[in-house]
Amino acid sequence: MTKARSSLISIEATPYYHCVSRCVRRSFLCGYDEQAQQSYEHRRSWIEKRLLALAGAFCIDVCAYAIMSNHYHVVLHINVEKAKTLSNVEVVERWLAFHHGPALVQRFMQGDELSEAETERCNEMIEEWRKRLVSISWFMRLINQHIASEANREDNCTGHFWEGRFKSQALLDEKAVAAAMAYVDLNPVRAAIAEAPETSDYTSVKARIDAIESNQKSLAGLFPFAGNPRESMPDGIPFRLMDYLALVDWTGRQERDDKHGHIDNALPSLLERLGFDAKSWLETCTRIEQGGIVGTETAIKDALPHLHRKRLSGFRIPSQ
Known part of the structure; x- marks a missing residue:
C-alpha cells in the first residue's frame, strides 16, 4: 500500500x-x-x-x-533557507526557466503597473511557486515528465514510461x-x-x-x-x-x-x-x-x- x-x-x-x-x-x-x-x-x-x-x-x-x-x-x-531569501523576481525567473508563465506574471516581470487585485493574485502565484521550488515531488516530476516525453518521441509511441511514484x-x-x-x-x-x-x-x-x-x-x-x-x-x-x-x-x-x-x-x-x-x-x-x-x-x-x-x-x- x-x-x-x-x-x-x-x-x-x-x-x-x-x-x-x-x-x-x-x-x-x-x-x-x-x-x-x-x-x-x-x-x-x-x-x-x-x-x-x-x-x-x-x-x-x-x-x-x-x-x-x-x-x-x-x-x-x-x-x-535559500528559498526564503529569494526575491519575487528571482522566484519567477527560476520557475519560468521550465514553464510558460501566465500573462499577469509576464506583465509583472516587464514592470507594468498592476491593480491592487492583480498584485495580490500575482503574489499568491509567486508564493506558490516558492513552495514548489523546495518540493521534491515537483523536482522529480519535472525530471520524469521531460524524459518520458523525449523517450516517447524517440520511440514513436505513447504511454507510461516511469512507475507511477518515485x-x-x-x-x-x-x-x-x-x-x-x-x-x-x-x-x-x-x-x-x-x-x-x-x-x-x-x-x-x-x-x-x-x-x-x-x-x-x-x-x-x-x-x-x-x-x-x-x-x-x-x-x-x-x-x-x-x-x-x-x-x-x-x-x-x-x-x-x-x-x-x-x-x-x-x-x-x-x-x-x-x-x-x-x-x-x-x-x-x-x-x-x-x-x-x-x-x-x-x-x-x-x-x-x-x-x-x-x-x-x-x-x-x-x-x-
Missing part, C-alpha cells in the same frame, strides 16, 4: 532524502536492448543534464546521483546521508558495469573526481562538501570531500572483493567520526534501500511526529 507523501517527506524531520525512479517498460531506459539490438545509452546524458539544470533553478541540492539502465538514484537536500527515503542523520550517498555512487560498481568510482559514468562521484582532476573549484548543480561540522558552518554536505572519496573507494573494494573487515587499518577517518565500525558500515551500505526512513533509532523516534507516523519503522543504523 502506498504511503502519503506527508509520511515520507517532511522538512521538519530532515532536509535529506534518497529517491529512486524506475522505468516500467521491458526495454531499458539507458541500456542496450538485446532483443531490438538497439542502444539507449545516450539517454543517460538526458537525465544528468535535466537533473543538474533543475538543481540550478530549484532550491533543492543534488548530493549524489547514479543513472542506471532502467532506473536512477538521487540524494537530495531541501534548501528552505520511492523516497528520509535520511535522518549524518550516518544515513553518508551511507545513502555511498550506496548511490557505488551502484555501477555493484552492478559490475564499472570497475571503480572514477570509471562510473553518469554518477556524482565521477563528476566530482573529474572536477578535481581539471582543477575546478566548484561543480554546477552538485551540493558542495562543507567539511566536518563546526561553528559558522557553510552551506554544504557535512563531510570533507577527500574523506568521502576515500570512504567510497574503500567501501567499493570491500563489497566487490568480499573482504569484509580484512583491512580495518585502512578505514577512512569519516567512519570513525560517524561512529561506524567496518561491519556495521558495510551492512548499512548494502541494505540502505530497506524502508522509507533511515537513521539511528533515536533519530527515527524523533522524526515520527513530523512524518505523521506512530510506529517505529524503517532501516535502523547502529548508534555505536
